[in-house]
Amino acid sequence: MGSTLARIAIDAMGGDHAPGEIVAGALRAREELGVEILLVGDPQQIEEALAKHTHSHQLEIVPAEGVVAMNEEPLVGLRRKPKASINVAMDLVKRKRADAVVSAGHSGAAMAAALLRLGRLRGIDRPAIGAVFPTLIAGKPVLVLDVGANVDCRPHFLEQFATMGSVYSQYVLGIPEPKVGLLNIGEESCKGNELALRTYQLLQDNPHISFIGNAEGRDVLSGRYDVIVCDGFVGNVLLKFAEAVGEVALNILREELPLGLHGQIGTAILKPNLRRIKQRLDHAEHGGGLLLGVAGICIIGHGSSQAPTVFNAIRLAKEAVDNQVLERIASQYQETPQQSEEKV
Amino acid sequence: MGSTLARIAIDAMGGDHAPGEIVAGALRAREELGVEILLVGDPQQIEEALAKHTHSHQLEIVPAEGVVAMNEEPLVGLRRKPKASINVAMDLVKRKRADAVVSAGHSGAAMAAALLRLGRLRGIDRPAIGAVFPTLIAGKPVLVLDVGANVDCRPHFLEQFATMGSVYSQYVLGIPEPKVGLLNIGEESCKGNELALRTYQLLQDNPHISFIGNAEGRDVLSGRYDVIVCDGFVGNVLLKFAEAVGEVALNILREELPLGLHGQIGTAILKPNLRRIKQRLDHAEHGGGLLLGVAGICIIGHGSSQAPTVFNAIRLAKEAVDNQVLERIASQYQETPQQSEEKV
Numbered sequence: 030m031g032s033t034l035a036r037i038a039i040d041a042m043g044g045d046h047a048p049g050e051i052v053a054g055a056l057r058a059r060e061e062l063g064v065e066i067l068l069v070g071d072p073q074q075i076e077e078a079l080a081k082h083t084h085s086h087q088l089e090i091v092p093a094e095g096v097v098a099m100n101e102e103p104l105v106g107l108r109r110k111p112k113a114s115i116n117v118a119m120d121l122v123k124r125k126r127a128d129a130v131v132s133a134g135h136s137g138a139a140m141a142a143a144l145l146r147l148g149r150l151r152g153i154d155r156p157a158i159g160a161v162f163p164t165l166i167a168g169k170p171v172l173v174l175d176v177g178a179n180v181d182c183r184p185h186f187l188e189q190f191a192t193m194g195s196v197y198s199q200y201v202l203g204i205p206e207p208k209v210g211l212l213n214i215g216e217e218s219c220k221g222n223e224l225a226l227r228t229y230q231l232l233q234d235n236p237h238i239s240f241i242g243n244a245e246g247r248d249v250l251s252g253r254y255d256v257i258v259c260d261g262f263v264g265n266v267l268l269k270f271a272e273a274v275g276e277v278a279l280n281i282l283r284e285e286l287p288l289g290l291h292g293q294i295g296t297a298i299l300k301p302n303l304r305r306i307k308q309r310l311d312h313a314e315h316g317g318g319l320l321l322g323v324a325g326i327c328i329i330g331h332g333s334s335q336a337p338t339v340f341n342a343i344r345l346a347k348e349a350v351d352n353q354v355l356e357r358i359a360s361q362y363q364e365t366p367q368q369s370e371e372k373v
Numbered sequence: 374m375g376s377t378l379a380r381i382a383i384d385a386m387g388g389d390h391a392p393g394e395i396v397a398g399a400l401r402a403r404e405e406l407g408v409e410i411l412l413v414g415d416p417q418q419i420e421e422a423l424a425k426h427t428h429s430h431q432l433e434i435v436p437a438e439g440v441v442a443m444n445e446e447p448l449v450g451l452r453r454k455p456k457a458s459i460n461v462a463m464d465l466v467k468r469k470r471a472d473a474v475v476s477a478g479h480s481g482a483a484m485a486a487a488l489l490r491l492g493r494l495r496g497i498d499r500p501a502i503g504a505v506f507p508t509l510i511a512g513k514p515v516l517v518l519d520v521g522a523n524v525d526c527r528p529h530f531l532e533q534f535a536t537m538g539s540v541y542s543q544y545v546l547g548i549p550e551p552k553v554g555l556l557n558i559g560e561e562s563c564k565g566n567e568l569a570l571r572t573y574q575l576l577q578d579n580p581h582i583s584f585i586g587n588a589e590g591r592d593v594l595s596g597r598y599d600v601i602v603c604d605g606f607v608g609n610v611l612l613k614f615a616e617a618v619g620e621v622a623l624n625i626l627r628e629e630l631p632l633g634l635h636g637q638i639g640t641a642i643l644k645p646n647l648r649r650i651k652q653r654l655d656h657a658e659h660g661g662g663l664l665l666g667v668a669g670i671c672i673i674g675h676g677s678s679q680a681p682t683v684f685n686a687i688r689l690a691k692e693a694v695d696n697q698v699l700e701r702i703a704s705q706y707q708e709t710p711q712q713s714e715e716k717v
Contacts, residue, residue, distance in 0.1 A: 263606065296639070298635045
């Protein structure tokens with residue numbers, strides 16, 4: 030690819046706070062991470078956003094027209110707007126002008142654009158979105174996938190998720206032999222729905238992953254698993270619930286602590302402690318989900334992403350590029366990354 | 374039933390802390406709730422547990438032999454031990470000697486025993502376990518069902534869950550017109566897996582419930598829904614995750630609040646407020662899940678239940694009895710409760 034720096038194409042128009050916060054996060058990433066940035070979108074709006082910052086780095090702008098709106102059907106939006114920012118960004122990867130795409134826009138559209146423009150990796154039937162959850166053990170996150178790409182799954186999809194997740198955990202998160210769990214409703218191999226029962230066998234028989242058994246809901250945050258696989262319906266419900274739950278705990282604190290005279294005095298005294306609690310309970314800015322299984326690195330961020338989240342998403346992309354995640358997944362299937370012409 | 378007091382049969386042998394904690398919770402319930410208690414299990418062990426307490430009330434002991442172990446296949450265990458405590462407890466309800474069963478033992482065995490001994494209510498294809506989650510709004514819990522009885526569901530099962538949940542919410546939790554949500558991965562009616570898509574239509578077309586749309590993972594605790602329906606796989610994962618997360622939040626509080634001199638003083642002043650916070654975050658306060666759809670009131674508690682949880686489970690049972698939950702569900706299907714001979 031010529032350059033030694035990872036080149037990240039950013040969908041500058043995607044997300045609730047685009048392009049302002051997207052551009053701000055990109056600028057910081059350019060300065061702190063040593064990546065090349067290509068900002069994809071409406072040149073005038075991007076220039077205006079850039080003008081609000083003092084910056085020495087030159088960021089390349091790649092013109093695009095329009096954006097797939099949050100309430101649009103992904104495929105309809107992508108077809109109606111072939112030059113939409115997400116399409117143009119994916120094309121940059123396809124033409125090897127960029128190594129990765131980061132988008133905080135319509136996640137369904139990003140996934141569909143990746144599938145249509147880049148295709149799947151050989152050996153992978155369905156790409157999955159992986160999300161990193163913090164666990165009880167500091168510095169030991171768990172990768173959960175799929176968190177929303179595939180709402181109805183077959184057992185071998187989940188087996189492929191386990192393979193891709195293990196590669197990501199090993200080469201990006203630095204876990205030598207990632208422990209894989211199957212999200213389920215009991216520890217025993219006889220527990221679960223049809224999907225889980227059949228997946229259990231596949232995972233147990235797969236010599237390339239380190240399957241340690243079923244993980245119940247209560248085990249997700251235990252730190253005992255490095256990778257947890259599930260269908261995209263359960264994973265998505267869990268991810269969104271987890272994000273909300275920190276907020277709920279904080280709200281209960283805010284409501285209950287200051288009640289009564291004692292409450293008011295005590296709360297005033299405890300201010301610094303409460304600030305630390307807020308930091309720990311607040312939903313961790315982990316940047317975004319990684320779309321694994323397409324022939325390109327794609328980070329799908331939250332629609333609500335602001336600059337720090339965008340920065341973290343770009344860092345995720347850079348780490349995936351630098352650690353050759355695509356090549357490593359492909360090598361699991363003894364093939365090189367390959368572009369497919371198949372439809373979504 | 375003769376007596377005006379609700380008569381609760383307790384599986385004294387079920388659970389990690391049986392019979393000691395079960396008996397302790399039952400004694401407290403007898404004193405504070407005005408219920409009649411029948412302790413089912415090994416008379417000698419129960420007598421020994423009772424002997425550790427000073428109590429004026431006479432608790433009836435109903436002898437049983439053996440208990441279905443946590444690692445036993447439910448049906449195998451139930452057949453091998455016809456006089457196991459859970460079987461005997463269910464028979465007390467069947468023979469109208471008790472109004473409800475509370476068990477902290479093997480939940481699968483409790484469910485199977487209920488189905489085999491009591492049968493389903495007419496109109497109900499699959500009983501569901503409902504669990505009450507606290508929400509952002511104090512005093513406004515949400516009932517989630519199914520949290521584990523049915524891992525593979527059909528759309529009309531979920532529709533029945535919505536009906537049963539609405540009845541429970543209205544008559545036990547006191548919500549005049551319970552708002553029902555369908556757990557899903559997006560707000561729009563076009564979102565979701567096959568089950569969710571087909572269930573959406575059924576719920577929307579049902580004139581007897583107040584369906585207000587899809588609830589995402591982040592909406593579960595919002596307080597906007599009174600009843601949320603889902604299949605037992607997703608519900609179980611969510612419930613166990615939520616319980617673990619509440620514990621994590623409490624741990625953070627316990628760790629961070631008393632740090633430093635200010636922390637110690639503030640925490641001391643805030644004691645009553647902190648107690649309320651613990652109550653709102655702690656799952657033990659909720660007692661257990663209600664098995665809805667069988668021809669008897671059954672509360673299925675946590676295996677880890679200690680006395681306060683057992684007490685709360687008994688209170689749940691009493692409330693369901695006093696508010697005639699069974700009769701109200703049956704009347705939704707214009708039938709009286711009916712025992713079925715069908716197999717699980």
